[in-house]
Structures are given as C-alpha cells and as structure tokens.
Amino acid sequence: MRTHELVLQWIEKQLSDGDLVLGGRLPGERTMAEQLQVSRTSVREAVRILEAMGVVRAGVGSGKDAGTIVIAEPGSALGSTLRLHVATRHLPVADIVETRVLLESWAAARATVDAPALGEAAELLERMDSTQDVETFLALDARFHVALAEAAGNAVVSAMMASLRGAIENYAGELTENLPDWNATCARLRGEHRAILAAVNSNDGGRAAELVAAHIQGFYAEAGLGSDPGSKSNPGLLMAHGGPPKGP
Structure with a gap:
C-alpha cells in the first residue's frame, strides 16, 4: 500500500472511531511516522497528495492556522x-x-x-x-x-x-x-x-x-451516437442516458 493510501485509511478510521473530526488537526509528521511505521519523508509526501485531493489543508508556521487540518471526508x-x-x-x-x-x-x-x-x-x-x-x-x-x-x-x-x-x-x-x-x-x-x-x-x-x-x-x-457504448469514436459524448431505442 502506498503511503498516502495508508494515511488515508488511517484518517478514515480516526473519523469513524470519533477520534478525529472535520476541522481537526492531524498529528505531527514524527508522530504519524511512528504510528504508521513509515518515514517522515513518506508522511510529508502523503500529506501533499491528500492536500491535492482536498482531504486536508496543510498550514505552516505557528498559530491557529498551523498544522494539517482535515477539511473533507475521504x-x-x-x-x-x-x-x-x-x-x-x-x-x-x-x-x-x-x-x-x-x-x-x-x-x-x-x-x-x-x-x-x-x-x-x-x-x-x-x-x-x-x-x-x-x-x-x-x-x-x-x-x-x-x-x-x-x-x-x-x-x-x-x-x-x-x-x-x-x-x-x-x-x-x-x-x-x-x-x-x-x-x-x-x-x-x-x-x-x-x-x-x-x-x-x-x-x-x-x-x-x-x-x-x-x-x-x-x-x-x-441520440445517434452508435449502438455500442464500447466504441470510442464519439469524444463529444460523456454520459449517455435514457431509455432503449425502438428497433434494433
């Protein structure tokens, strides 16, 4: 399992167990690395990925905006x-x-x-x-x-x-x-x-x-875009939707 998946799984469990809530802060890199038995570099990279996914927001420095905050459920x-x-x-x-x-x-x-x-x-x-x-x-x-x-x-x-x-x-x-x-x-x-x-x-x-x-x-x-949804010849269509046509 890649580290960001491991961190994501950990966040899900923390949320389901009530040990972490939306708006709560994740532990520091060292603490998470020890808990998950991975390197701090791996934790840092995982946080970057989760931030790009919109799960967390990473703050720097000190004060109320510091730390990594959970902003969305996985x-x-x-x-x-x-x-x-x-x-x-x-x-x-x-x-x-x-x-x-x-x-x-x-x-x-x-x-x-x-x-x-x-x-x-x-x-x-x-x-x-x-x-x-x-x-x-x-x-x-x-x-x-x-x-x-x-x-x-x-x-x-x-x-x-x-x-x-x-x-x-x-x-x-x-x-x-x-x-x-x-x-x-x-x-x-x-x-x-x-x-x-x-x-x-x-x-x-x-x-x-x-x-x-x-x-x-x-x-x-x-809609005239072919009877075979496996055909990849219609790039303009994203989601076909509706009922079966009359006839073959």
Whole structure:
C-alpha cells in the first residue's frame, strides 16, 4: 500500500472511531511516522497528495492556522477527484459509459427494499411527472439515479455516482438536441424509471439490473451516437442516458 493510501485509511478510521473530526488537526509528521511505521519523508509526501485531493489543508508556521487540518471526508475527496477528471476530459467517453452501467446495474441488483434512498427516488419520480422543463427533468433524473445507487448501501459507489451527477445532467442536456421528439422520449423515460424502481421494490435485483443497463445504453444509441457504448469514436459524448431505442 502506498503511503498516502495508508494515511488515508488511517484518517478514515480516526473519523469513524470519533477520534478525529472535520476541522481537526492531524498529528505531527514524527508522530504519524511512528504510528504508521513509515518515514517522515513518506508522511510529508502523503500529506501533499491528500492536500491535492482536498482531504486536508496543510498550514505552516505557528498559530491557529498551523498544522494539517482535515477539511473533507475521504469519500468527498473521491468525488472531487472524479469531477476533476470529468471536467478536464481525462476520462474516455466509452469508459465512463461502461463504468456507469457497471455501477448502476450492480447497485440496482443489491438495493435493499427498506433503503431510505428508495423513498427519495419515488418522490423524484413524482416531481419528474409534473415538470415539462427539460433542464428540471434532467436534474431530477440525475438525482434519481444517484438515489438508486445509494440504496445499495455502498459508500464508495454512492460517492462515485454523486461525483458524476453533474456530468450526467449536463451531457444528457446536450444529447437532447439529437432527439427527434423530446416529449416522446421523456414519456418513455418516465415509464422506464418506474419499471426500474418497481423491480427494486419487488426485490427482483436481476430484473432491475437489466432495466438499468438498457436504460443507460439506450439513449446513447437513440441520440445517434452508435449502438455500442464500447466504441470510442464519439469524444463529444460523456454520459449517455435514457431509455432503449425502438428497433434494433
């Protein structure tokens, strides 16, 4: 394990045990090096990496701003890192589409019927039914998918989906320009959302996973960007989103 991962793991445990809180200071380099049995140079480099990730803020000198302060939980930092990669186009389009299918189908298959996030998902569907505005619909839609992922109870998957929420919303908006009839597509999306949620609530994880995968991959094809999300020939698309197209 690389030292910054070791330090990150230590911070997570300290936070979960209540021995460290957001805004709290990390021990000095020497103390951390002794506790983790690594060199002070390694601790210093780890702190630099964690500062770049947005987990800590390192202050110098003396006074209230001195020391290394925890400013975000590691899960939040993961989201920040993914958002940075998404914003700078460092992630291939096809890889992101495939990753979203993997994450969401996995989560749908493992969502628990008593998860609070499913109640939120149902409320979001009601709000989607009552809006005709494209931007509002897509914003609610992105939140719906994040809520479904949260229902699986995996903190890392939830953090990854939350970090991609803005990308889902923004690029789905761009893709609507390629659709021949947004109203027809919107109506189909509503129906597919309800079918996915119904499968989850019926504890049919396999069916829910299939529906989610088709839902995400379908809009990729319907928007005229190819039926194969594994194709890397469309650099303008980041997140395909929606329902399966009619026909082959």
